[in-house]
Amino acid sequence: MEEILMPYLRCTEKDRRPDAPAFSLAFQGPERLSRTAPYLFQVTLQRVDEGSKICLFSWSPQMHGFIANGGFILLHHTAQGELRPVELPRCNALPPLELWRSYPLNEHEPGGIQQYYDVFPERLLPHLQTGERYVLFWPGQNYTSWCLTDGTSFYGYIPPAKTALVLPGGPFLSFTVEDDGDKPMAPAPLFGAEEPRPTLIARIECHPQGQVALKDDLVTATLHVTYERTGDGSGRPITFNTTRLTPKLWVWRDRWVDMEGFSCGWGSNTFCDDPDIQVSPGSDGSFACLHPGETWSNTLRHPLITDIESSDGGEAEAGELIRCLFKGIELVWWAWGTREDHLATMVTVPATGSRIVLDPKQNPVVIVPAAAPVDLEIV
Secondary structure (H helix, E strand, O other): OHHHHHHHOOOOHHHOOOOOOOEEEEEEOOOEEEOOOOOEEEEEEEEOOOOOOEEEEOOOHHHHHHHOOOOOEEEEEOOOOOEEEOOOOOOOOOOOOOOEEOOOOOEEOOOOEEEEEEEOOHHHHHHOOOOOEEEEEOOEEEEOOEEEEOOOOOOOEOOOOOOOEEEEOOOEEEEEEEOOOOOOOOOOOHHHOOOOOOOEEEEEEEEOOOEEOHHHOEEEEEEEEEEOOOOOOOOOOEEEEOOOOOOEEEEEOOOEEEOHHHOOOOOOOOOOOOOOEEEOOOOOOOEEEEOOOOEEEEEEEEEOOOOOOHHHOOOOOOOOEEEEEOOOEEOOOEEEOOOHHHOOOOEEEOOOOOOOOOEOOOOOOOEEOOOOOEEEEEO
16 A cells, blocks of 8 residues: 555655654554444654654644545545545635644654544545545645744744654555445544544534624623434443633734633633632533533633734634634543543542532543634625
């Protein structure tokens, strides 16, 4: 397979520069893609150079793979052994996603590994033929939005680096499309999970849709998280911590500016020296319960006219492009059973008002994969 993918490579490990950090990608996913169940897969981003400094560099499958130009290539693997590119719609209304404000950049230590758990976008399924085999291929790309740091806090805009950071091509997923008709099929477990665990899928809904009037001043964004049914319809309820299950808003200013810090009700600037406290998942409002087939939703109202720093362009204006995104997370705490089953359970959370669970950590890991972004234009 690697040989017939060679014509589609953009850059390889040989294109790496000695004065830039080195990263590698790896994919893992099922052999079949069902039209009636989400296709879940894992992407591993690893830093492989021997440098001592932390690298600030942001990359995710949804933003840089499925959305941005220069991302994934989908190829039809014909019965004759040939590969033919599949023309896919992309969100071309927005510029390529390369220059990011420093706040959302991920910190990558030497040897560090970051894993993403993603879902093949449902909007692309009509372009696939049942019974045919396809290859989702990463051709490689160069990025200039990165920097090295000694670990001290870094704020503000990171200008393009003089040397490009190369994310080499080569990783791919190969799958056959299947149509299960009216019979629902359970999603394949992520990365070969051996023990049963719930499968959760995220979807974003925004109001208004497509365009938002500047005079309206608000974008209402809702994240829907659905507990997928198994193939036989069985499955136990789960209780989980809803912290971090939040859609975020971005505005394009020749780079993506994160508007998260200006969302109503976001307490990111709260500091407190009080000791951690204990709460019950059965009674605390930051926990929810889902049965198979049910959906939990979280709605936020994002202001458009905000006190954004002048260095980031100031207040929102008509004609600007907004993107609402949920990049996917690992649940910080979950357990089988309803909230009533966990009235006597106690978990530790910070005293700051944040309800992210500090202890105990739950295993096995349960992932809420990234949701397809929603784009709006201010008019």
